[in-house]
Amino acid sequence: MNQNTRKTQKTLFESWNRSKPTLPAKVNDGFDEEDDDEDLIFVDAVEQSMLNVPSASVQSNVSLSNVETTQVEDLPGFDVNAGRTWIYPTNYPVRDYQFSIVEASLFSNTMVALPTGLGKTFIAAVVMYNFYRWYPQGKVVFMAPTRPLVAQQIEACFNIMGIPQRDTQEMTGTMNPVVRQDAWRNKRVFFLTPQVMVNDLSRGAFHPSVIKCLVIDEAHKALGNHAYCQVVRELFKYTQEFRVLALSATPGSDLKAVQQVLSNLLVSRVELRSEESADIVPYTHARLVDKYVVKLGERLSSLRDKYLQIMEVVVRRLTSLGVLFCRNPQTMAKYAILRARDEFRQNPPQNIRRNQFGTIEGDFAFCTSLYHGYELLLLHGQRSFYNFLQGIVNGEKSYPRARAELMRSHVFVDIMEELRSQFEVFPDSKAPEDGGVSRIGDPAAPAAPPAARFYSHPKIEKLEEIVLQHFRETQSESTRVMIFSQYRDSVDEIALTLAHHAPLVRVMSFVGQSSAGRTTKGVTQKEQMKVVREFRSGGYNTLVATCVGEEGLDIGDVDLIVCYDAHKSPIRCATRFAAPRPRLFFTACAVYHVSVAAFFYHSSSALISRVSRIGFR
Secondary structure, eight states: OOBOOOOOOOOHHHHTTOSSOOOOSSOOSSOOTTOHHHHHHHHHHHHHHTSOOOOOOOOSEEEOTTOOOSOGGGSTTOOTTGGGEEEOOOSSOOOHHHHHHHHHHHHSOEEEEOOTTSSHHHHHHHHHHHHHHHOTTOEEEEEOSSHHHHHHHHHHHHHHHOOOGGGEEEEOTTSOHHHHHHHHHHOSEEEEOHHHHHHHHHHTSSOGGGEEEEEESSGGGOOTTOHHHHHHHHHHHHOSOOEEEEEESSOOSSHHHHHHHHHHTTOOEEEEOOTTOTTTGGGOOEEEEEEEEEOOOHHHHHHHHHHHHHHHHHHHHHHHTTSOOOOOGGGOOHHHHHHHHHHHHHSOOTTSOGGGHHHHHHHHHHHHHHHHHHHHHHHTOHHHHHHHHHHHHTTSSSOHHHHHHHHTOHHHHHHHHHHHHHHHHOGGGSOOTTOOGGGTTOTTOOOOOGGGOOOSSHHHHHHHHHHHHHHHHHOOTTOOEEEEOSSHHHHHHHHHHHHTTTTTSOEEEEOOSSOBTTTBOOOOHHHHHHHHHHHHHTSOSEEEEOGGGGSSOOOOEEEEEEESSOOSOHHHHHHHHHSSEEEEEEEEEEEEETTHHHHHHHHHHHHHHHHHTGGGO
């Protein structure tokens, strides 16, 4: 055993130089522009968290005899004998950064920001096990945002630390509340979603003071009134004697977002590592990022020009009233439309009569909807664009006034006729109506002659070329490819295109639970877990996923990641490259349209770089 000296444990409020612990009843969704002092407080807290921890050799039992902590008599339920040591497993390869983060997390409410695949679950399992030992009557809770993540963490934590399964319980919303209440009485370690925790707290299924350790996965979601925030606020009403361990690969999109997450989760220490950190580099993988910029082509350019004529009509009406200032719809952004609408609501021009407000609100909604279609056309192609326009015509994605105006436009009618005739000639480009995931991985899918193949966007043809080149060059049964796209229409189209190359490419789509209108149906979480298992085992070698593939699931080892679109959110952009576990060397490709998505890609890359430096100021 080694004896380690350490500074006195600091609470959140001591770290932030606040004398009286207070917690707001409701967290504001927005960011206060004038709170410059809070920025300084946050940076100071992060700088404190970066102080060097005294080095120590790793043993299975680490002595706490010289550790200055809160007095034992002030810790109800604390086992003094067990509390003399904390356990760190040596049956796994010992990594210095994991050891130091575990040590810090035992004595401070900590945010652990590590790239995916570097052991956040391992750290959580070790911290949970020690609190399980220290508080024989206390409860340890692991919260994850989705049920598949919950199930994944149960298995991982059991394999790492071997917490007895007789004391472990997975809680889901489908369980009878009476059964859950009985589990709270008889079990000690719980894996659940935050919604279940909120419901059981509100029902009084257990007393909040029994919670001694709260682990929060995907902690960057703790903004506004998210269920994570509700759980922490409710626990804080009754007790301050619980440890918080927050886990995230991407703590926030900017300084304000990170600060809000830390405040909402009562975090006083940040353990942040990037792929460039000195103690992380030996365990990271080489990554080659290729960017492919694809031009629209004549057909898409023609459709774009026609569609801009429709948008110009609505934009002209709004600019003539002085409520919108960008006259060129081609250079306009959706954000500018929404800002103009908010400005109109707060400070409407004096020359506009009250009875015109409803019409202007309708035009703002109409303009926003049209711009969404414009983005779909540029970024995802004709099929997504056509499905969107069909929703307007059918009344699913518009109100009667907008539909009537579009149907009177000969330009709109021409666009619909052109697209309809295109998809009638190439029926394979349509999504199957059954919506089942099994349809995509069928090796017997008929292959269409290359000359007859229709690509609704040039990006799909480029993506197909990249994927085929990868499989032909690797010539390995173990290689895996993962493709990301924001929209299900694109996911289906990509999967259908690649299915023509079976059995070389065995492809499966991976989407969320909710159904997207009449075009695609969602899949259950049980089916999602089945897809992940089959992908890891080799039943499929290519996975085409929406954002559900970015949310921390253990996808397995991947050699090639392809981003069909470049997301404007830096968190989403970063988690795409981090979602699967890369092998020793892997390639990431970003395929985007020459103008709009290229801007998103470079903006996200800049934000990722800026956020990665927050902890090292």
